[in-house]
Amino acid sequence: MKTYSAKLSDIQRAWHVVDAEGVPLGRLASEVAQLIRGKHKPMFTPHMDTGDHVIVINAEKVKLTGKKLEQKKHFSHSGYPGGIKLISYDVLIEKKPAFVIKKAVKGMLPHNRLGRVMIKKLKVYAGSDHKHQAQNPKIYKLKYVKGEVSDSQ
Incomplete structure (x- = not known):
């Protein structure tokens, strides 16, 4: 058996939209960090950036x-x-809602040059509008939904 290691040519990045309305900050940050890191993919390789781009809306x-x-x-x-x-x-949260989420997600990524590259794939917006419609982002349903844990994944 050989251990699989992802190549740059194999990596395909998707775009996800995550709605932060009513979701606890820590639960939101942990799921967003997993998407950015690529841990949800079977081709995850710890020393490479295999993750997706994430757009967080309703940060306030x-x-x-x-x-x-x-x-x-x-x-x-x-x-x-x-x-x-x-x-x-x-x-x-009143003054800089995007900073609060970015700080929480950044703390859950690797604290090295790889983590500094990964955090650039996170886009956070205070309202429900974002400017990334051209990338055709898919709506990502969080595992934690409004007071109860869903079993979707």
């Missing part, structure tokens, strides 16, 4: 469970003394 309607909306903070530092900035997620 993503859900955070429990008290995370008020208690969870985004930390950044300017590099200067006293340059710490802490922003709670309720303010962050």
